[in-house]
Amino acid sequence: MKVLVINCGSSSIKYELFDMDGEQVLAKGLVERIGSDRSIVNHRITGQEPWVETAEILDHRQGLNRVLSLLVDREQGVLKSIDEVDAVGHRVVHGGETFAESVLIDEKVIQAIRENIDLAPLHNPPNLSGIDAARHHLPHAQHAAVFDTAFHQTMPDYAYMYALPRVLYQKHKVRRYGFHGTSHQYVTRRAARMLNRSLEEMNLISCHIGNGASCTAVQGGRSVDTSMGMTPLEGLMMGTRSGDIDPAIVPFVMAKEELTLAEVNSMMNKHSGLMGVSGLSGDMREITEAAFEGNERGRLALEMYTYRLRKTIGAYAAAMNGVDALIFTAGVGENSSLVREWTCRDLTYLGVELDPEKNAELPEGPQIISTPESRVAVLVIPTDEELMIARETQRLAREE
Ligand SMILES: Nc1ncnc2c1ncn2[C@@H]1O[C@H](COP(=O)(O)OP(=O)(O)O)[C@@H](O)[C@H]1O
Ligand SMILES: CC(=O)OP(=O)(O)O
Numbered sequence: 001m002k003v004l005v006i007n008c009g010s011s012s013i014k015y016e017l018f019d020m021d022g023e024q025v026l027a028k029g030l031v032e033r034i035g036s037d038r039s040i041v042n043h044r045i046t047g048q049e050p051w052v053e054t055a056e057i058l059d060h061r062q063g064l065n066r067v068l069s070l071l072v073d074r075e076q077g078v079l080k081s082i083d084e085v086d087a088v089g090h091r092v093v094h095g096g097e098t099f100a101e102s103v104l105i106d107e108k109v110i111q112a113i114r115e116n117i118d119l120a121p122l123h124n125p126p127n128l129s130g131i132d133a134a135r136h137h138l139p140h141a142q143h144a145a146v147f148d149t150a151f152h153q154t155m156p157d158y159a160y161m162y163a164l165p166r167v168l169y170q171k172h173k174v175r176r177y178g179f180h181g182t183s184h185q186y187v188t189r190r191a192a193r194m195l196n197r198s199l200e201e202m203n204l205i206s207c208h209i210g211n212g213a214s215c216t217a218v219q220g221g222r223s224v225d226t227s228m229g230m231t232p233l234e235g236l237m238m239g240t241r242s243g244d245i246d247p248a249i250v251p252f253v254m255a256k257e258e259l260t261l262a263e264v265n266s267m268m269n270k271h272s273g274l275m276g277v278s279g280l281s282g283d284m285r286e287i288t289e290a291a292f293e294g295n296e297r298g299r300l301a302l303e304m305y306t307y308r309l310r311k312t313i314g315a316y317a318a319a320m321n322g323v324d325a326l327i328f329t330a331g332v333g334e335n336s337s338l339v340r341e342w343t344c345r346d347l348t349y350l351g352v353e354l355d356p357e358k359n360a361e362l363p364e365g366p367q368i369i370s371t372p373e374s375r376v377a378v379l380v381i382p383t384d385e386e387l388m389i390a391r392e393t394q395r396l397a398r399e400e
C-alpha cells in the first residue's frame with residue numbers, strides 16, 4: 001500500500017510518500033512560502049540529491065498540484081501514475097473533544113474539523129485546505145485525519161480543566177487539549193521497546209522540543225498530563241512562543257502599549273520565547289552559539305529554557321508518583337546535547353544520571369544516554385510523526 005502523508009501549515013506543505021510494505025520512504029519534501037510568487041519547492045527522492053525550484057504558488061491546492069506532478073515526474077518522480085497512491089494521511093492539529101482517534105475523512109468529519117477552527121484559528125484552516133485540495137486531486141484514494149490532540153484525550157478531568165467559571169467549558173469548550181500527540185505516542189512506544197519493558201507498567205516523560213515544545217506525562221501508555229493547553233501557546237518556553245505567563249500580563253500590556261487583541265496574540269506567539277528573551281533568534285543553534293560567545297541575553301534565554309523544562313519534568317514525576325524514563329525528541333531534543341545536559345543537571349534527586357560522553361557523541365538513531373546505574377533511563381529518540389500518520393492511515397484504510 002502506498003500512503004501519502006500531508007502536513008499543511010499556514011504557508012507550507014510538508015509531504016512524505018511511503019511504501020508501507022517495509023515502511024519505506026519513497027520521496028519527501030516541503031513547499032514553503034505558499035501565497036507568494038517566490039515559493040520554494042524542496043523535493044527529494046530517497047537516496048538522491050534534493051531538487052529545489054522557485055515558483056509562484058498561490059494556495060494549497062496549487063501547491064499540492066505541484067507536489068503530485070513531481071511525484072509522477074519522469075525525472076523527479078517515483079510513481080507512474082498518481083492512482084498508485086492508495087491512501088492519504090492528513091495531520092490535523094486540533095480535533096477538540098470530537099476526536100480521540102484518527103478517522104477516515106467524510107463530510108461529517110470535515111464539518112467537525114471546521115467546528116474546531118475557533119480553537120485553532122492558525123492551524124485548522126490550512127489543514128482543511130490541504131484536505132480539500134487532496135480530495136480534489138486524489139478522489140479515488142482514501143483520506144484519513146490524524147489529530148495532534150487525540151492522544152491526550154485520556155487526560156483526567158482534573159488535569160484538563162482550567163480553574164475558570166465552568167460555563168466557559170460548557171459554552172466554548174475552554175479546556176486543555178494538548179498537542180504533538182502523534183509524536184509523544186510514537187516516542188513513548190519506542191522507548192518501551194528499547195528498554196524491553198511493557199508500556200503498561202511504566203511512567204514516562206516525553207519532551208518534544210522543536211519550534212513548538214511540549215512535555216507529556218505518559219502512564220501505562222496513556223497521556224495523563226501535558227504542558228500545552230487549549231492552544232499550543234501554553235506551557236514551556238519555545239522558539240518564539242512565551243509558554244506560561246501570568247495571565248494578568250495580557251490586559252496590562254494591552255493597556256500600557258495600546259495593543260489590539262491580534263497584536264498581543266502575535267507578541268506571545270511570534271516574538272517571545274527564545275526570540276523575545278535573547279533579541280537574537282528563535283533558533284536554538286544561534287542561541288547556543290551566542291551564549292558561548294559571551295552574549296548575556298543568549299545565556300539567559302538558554303538558562304530559562306532548560307530551567308522551565310526541568311521544572312515541568314519535576315511536576316510530571318510528581319503527577320505520576322515517579323518516573324522510569326525521560327525521552328528527548330524533535331529538533332532541539334534530538335540535536336542539542338547542551339539542552340539535554342542543562343535540563344538533566346539537577347534531576348539527581350529523581351535518580352537521573354546522564355552519561356556525559358554518550359550525551360555528547362550521539363550516533364544516528366535512538367539512543368540511551370544515561371549511565372547503567374541511573375534509576376531513570378534517559379533516551380534520545382528521533383520522532384517520526386509522518387510514519388505514525390502513515391501507519392494510522394494504512395490501518396484505517398485496511399479496515400474499510
Ligand atoms: N543542531 C542543533 N542544535 C540545537 N538546536 C537545533 C539543532 N538542529 C535543529 N535545532 C532546533 O530545532 C528547531 C526545529 O525543530 P523541529 O522539530 O524541526 O521543528 P518543527 O517541526 O516545529 O518545525 C530549530 O528551530 C532549532 O532551534
Ligand atoms: C501544535 C504545534 O505546536 O505544532 P508545531 O510544533 O509543529 O508548531
Ligand SMILES: [Mg+2]
Pocket residue numbers: 210211212330
Ligand atoms: Mg514539529
